[in-house]
Amino acid sequence: MKDSLMDENLHNLLHYYFNQTNEAIVITELTSLVPLAAHFYDFNDKSCSLLGYTREEMKQLDPITLFFGHIDSEIFRSLQKRFAIEREITLEMELLTKLQTKIPVEANCFLIEMDSKTFIYSSIKKNARRKKEFDQLLSEKEFSHSILDTIQAFVVLLEPDGRIADWNRHCTFHTGYAFEEAAGKYIWDVMLEEEEGRNVKEFFSRSVSPSLPITKIIGLQKLVKKW
Numbered sequence: 001m002k003d004s005l006m007d008e009n010l011h012n013l014l015h016y017y018f019n020q021t022n023e024a025i026v027i028t029e030l031t032s033l034v035p036l037a038a039h040f041y042d043f044n045d046k047s048c049s050l051l052g053y054t055r056e057e058m059k060q061l062d063p064i065t066l067f068f069g070h071i072d073s074e075i076f077r078s079l080q081k082r083f084a085i086e087r088e089i090t091l092e093m094e095l096l097t098k099l100q101t102k103i104p105v106e107a108n109c110f111l112i113e114m115d116s117k118t119f120i121y122s123s124i125k126k127n128a129r130r131k132k133e134f135d136q137l138l139s140e141k142e143f144s145h146s147i148l149d150t151i152q153a154f155v156v157l158l159e160p161d162g163r164i165a166d167w168n169r170h171c172t173f174h175t176g177y178a179f180e181e182a183a184g185k186y187i188w189d190v191m192l193e194e195e196e197g198r199n200v201k202e203f204f205s206r207s208v209s210p211s212l213p214i215t216k217i218i219g220l221q222k223l224v225k226k227w
Contacts (some may be wrong), residue, residue, distance in 0.1 A: 018042075024050045024124040028063045029117060036080065038063050041119060050105075050124065052098035067107075069094060087111040092127060154191070162186050162204040 018025055024047035028038045040063055048058055051066075068076050071093070083089045088110045092184040095152040112119045154174070157166040164182050172179060175191060182190050188197030 017047070018044050022046065022125070026063070026122045028120045028122070028123065030120065036064055038120070048122065049096065050097075050103070067093075067095065072095075075093075083109065085113060095124075116168070156187060156191070159185060160204075162188065162201065165191065 021044070024044065026043045026047050027041040029041040031037045031039060040059060040061070043055075043058060045055075048055055051058070053061070068079075071079075077211055079089065079091070088108075089108065091107045093105060093107060095103055095105050105124050106127045107122050107124045109120055109122045112121055154171050155168040156164060156171060159165050163184055163186055167179060167182070171177075171182075171191070175182070177190060186201070188201045
């Protein structure tokens with residue numbers, strides 16, 4: 001009788017924590033390993049609030065797609081292998097909400113086997129550090145952009161294939177194009193004389209790998225078309 005009472009008290013205590021904690025808690029049951037399949041076993045109201053779904057909507061969702069649908073397949077397979085071996089994992093990731101906005105989170109996941117069933121217990125919280133870093137990066141980007149707009153030189157940010165990703169006001173003033181008109185166009189079609197355009201196009205076709213980050217080109221005055 002005493003043990004039964006303790007079990008009930010412990011159950012009530014855990015249930016209280018499950019519903020009152022500030023972290024989103026999600027429990028999924030794995031129904032298949034190959035192919036990987038799962039369904040929601042239980043979740044608290046904080047998880048619904050975090051993702052913007054009602055409880056009924058959450059029940060209809062596929063947890064694998066919800067949490068990992070936008071992750072590269074190779075990375076996902078690597079995470080699976082690591083999780084299967086270590087049985088617990090901490091992930092810094094982005095979750096897609098009902099409104100299709102991404103929120104940075106930290107998820108602590110534990111693999112649990114009970115009564116011949118396999119569960120994943122996950123506690124999820126917003127990653128305040130990553131949000132702070134993102135806000136700082138955005139602030140620095142805006143500051144840098146405001147400085148670039150005061151430079152009396154052509155400053156162009158190019159995608160690895162030579163398309164225009166961004167430029168400063170000096171480019172707008174001297175080319176006659178609003179940035180929105182030039183965005184996504186190849187630089188040799190917008191800013192360069194025909195001969196120089198051929199040279200630059202050849203350079204990008206042979207020297208710039210698609211895996212490289214955006215390339216910055218500064219000081220194009222001698223190459224820019226005469227307007």
